[in-house]
Amino acid sequence: MVGTLIIWIACAAASLSAYAYYRSTTTGKRFLALARNSYGVMAVGVLAASIALMVYILRHHFEYDYVWAYSSRSLPVELLITTFWAGQEGSFLLWALCGSIIGIILMVFTRRKGIEAETMTVFAVVQAFLLLLLVVKSPFQFVWDAHPGEAPVGMVPPDGRGLNPLLQNFWMIIHPPILFAGFAMMAVPFVFAMAALWRKTYLDWIPSALPWVIAGTIALGMGIMLGGYWAYGVLGWGGWWGWDPVENSSLVPWIIGVILIHTMLVQRKTGGLAKTNFFLGICTYVLVVYSTFLTRSGILGSSSVHSFVDPGALAYTLLVIWIVASLVIGFGMLIRRWGDLKAFSNRSPLFTRESLLAISSVVMGASTLVILFGTSWPIVSHASLEPAFYDKTNLPIAIALGFLLALSLLVQWKEESSRQILRNAAVSLLAALAVTVILVISGLDDILIGLFAFTSLFAFFVNVIRLYRLAKENVRYTGGAMAHIGLAVLFLGIIGSGRYGEKKTASLPINEPKDVLGYQLTYTGSSPRCQEWLSICPRPGYV
DSSP states (O other), X not given: OHHHHHHHHHHHHHHHHHHHHHHHHHHGGGTHHHHHHHHHHHHHHHHHHHHHHXXXXXXXXXXXXXXHHHOOTTSOHHHHHHGGGSXXXXXXHHHHXXXXXXXXXXXXXXXXXXXXXXXXXXXXXXXXXXXXXXXXXXXXXXXXXXXXXXXXXXXXXXXXXXXXXXXXXXHHHHHHHHHHHHHHHTHHHHHHHHHHHHHTOTTTHXXXXXXXXXXXXXXXXXXXXXXXXXXXXXXXXXXXXXXXHHHHHHHHHHHHHHXXXXXXXXXXXXXXXXXXXXHHHHHHHHHHHHHHHHHHSSTTTTTOTTOOOOOOXXXXXXXXXXXXXXXXXXHHHHHHTXXXXXXXXXXXXXXXXXXXXXXXXXXXXXXXXXXXXXXXXXXXXXXXXXXXXXXXHHHHHHHHHHHHHHHHHHSOXXXXXXXHHHHHHHHHHHHHHHHHHHHXXXXXXXXXXXXXXXXXXXXXXXXXXXXXXXXXXXXXXXXXXXXXXXXXXXXXXXXXXXXXXXXXXXXXOBTOOEEEXXXXXXXXXXXOSSOOHHHHSOOTTOO
């Protein structure tokens, strides 16, 4: 009961903070103290609830349904800790904890910039919505409340069901915290965009928001990478990416974050793409919420091994309301200010870095739409699309992206002639062509894959040359070139492992022996991992 009460207080404090911050936008500093104190109460409440849940897990308080459902006495301490975020309720609490900490940093940061009231109004609303979900899906529910009629009031199970074997892995310790830190940070671009539209400061928000976008994209990218490494190691999927719907749902906002970094750099340099940046800033958070809906609503239950079960009608409804509210508030504000933003529209000549970065953003956006469409398909058909769909549709997009990845760095911010661009590209083009010929001789026999290899090599050599030149000038400016080299290497690795790599997976029909890597395996069938409630809990009257 104490944990539930703390969450209720934290939710009320977040709501009060949002209201007080909103009032302070029109009444000056009169409500600022109340807003800050209320946010502090919320943050302390979330921290207290998190500590309480961790204590209940480590001390085996199996009277709490969440503790019973995901932990057991046999788990070592490091895996007991991970049960905190193994289920829906605990992962929501982890998300709220990350958001609370980020909000405190954001409060201090925006206070110095003079934009605290508007920014923190929106961020407090974001936190309030997340805490409202925790009110509905509380990790502090007792087993007799969660299973009415199956467990008498006051029953304390002697042990828990334990952690899913697939989750008993080292990467479970670090992957979810990093991922949810990324989710929480991707709300910050949305918050800055909304505050800028509110204040009508259409240019000033970019320098403040850009470091947060970079940090959030890095955190989310690291979370996806670690989760992918874990999944491909534990599940043995093989290949370079399995296009699992839940993995895709996290990948989509990450791609938008990467696009936003580049378009923000354009606006900071030339003042262009102002409308694009507001659109993308709103999309970062909306797509995180949509990812949450897909993962938590049970829609992907038959399409992905990562999906959570149906959270119940009330939580499902709140998730839908969360998405609709984010869409309406975000894009409603953008539409309202659209007329003002027309003043910042400008057309740049084609052969400038601004134009080529804009075209690259459109190409990456096309990939995002393809992945989003495929990931959302289970909503319509209750079945997921095959990985071949993503491979085929993204291949021409990746070819264009590799070419643009090189070409955009061969031009400057001012317009250049095609002859000058060709002169700048000559060495990289010849090197890419030579290596591609070697690959063809070695067995590369697909035209589109060959073209993909060529554009990836072109991007690789352009960025290697650029890295060398930047390193001589100032090593601090080499980050972009190294990131682009990494992407080019990734593309080449996809060709090697995805198209020509040796697949180490096998299909095991039931009761049919198969030779796999020197072993004979026979799949004999499966049985439910969990036993019936009464077979694992004490009988009524026994504590």
